Amino acid sequence: MLNPPSPLLPPGVIGPADADAPELALPLLSNRVTCGFPSPAEDFYGENDTLDLNRHCILNPVSTFFMRADTGISMINFGIYPDDTLIVDRSITPQHGHIVIAIWDSGFTCKQLQRRGRRFELHSGHPDYPPILVPPDMELEIWGVVTWNFRQLLGRRR
Structure with a gap:
């Protein structure tokens, strides 16, 4: 079952979008x-x-945040690479196939949400990382839905 998002901000959140x-x-x-x-x-x-x-x-804007992807490679087949900047909207209802920020194992993870009958799965975008199978009786909290991904192509700005 999906719970409403927690008010906690995950590590890696750059900050909220500026409504003004x-x-x-x-x-x-x-x-x-x-x-x-x-x-x-x-x-x-x-x-x-x-x-x-x-x-x-x-x-x-009031429910949108910027996050930085970590150094892992589990989402590269979905086009998310280390250090990419993600735009995450907490007002969007997560759907099957969305890339989401989920709370799992006391931490935040970026995965693709898949629904299999009554069960949810969190899929990585790399064959070396198996899906996280969420038991039907366990609650899964989705913090937000990733709507955009930005990648700098010329190296880091100073």
């Missing part, structure tokens, strides 16, 4: 990135084509 963050609309290119040769005749963006990451990535 000012808009930061950056240019949004209208073309998708190709692996071939782009046409030099196309316009890349129009004057009003912008993207505000706060509006795009954060649906519920």
Whole structure:
């Protein structure tokens, strides 16, 4: 059975989303990135084509938190790598297939939630890590649902 989230913040939480963050609309290119040769005749963006990451990535600011993935590799097949920044929304009802932050064995873990009949399972994204099988009579607490994942490609900023 799924319980409502605990008010405790897990280690690794960077902080909550800022509900009063000012808009930061950056240019949004209208073309998708190709692996071939782009046409030099196309316009890349129009004057009003912008993207505000706060509006795009954060649906519920008061229940959204930023977390840093640890150094483990158990979620790499789901696209989550060590040191990635995760956006976690605590207002979303967890569903089968969601990537979640769960409380398990007195700690917090990032796994894919799977439902098998009356039983829940927490799946890693790596074949070396077997699923966590939650007995039907045991309560499972889901702290939040991972909605976005950011990875820095140029190394750490100073």
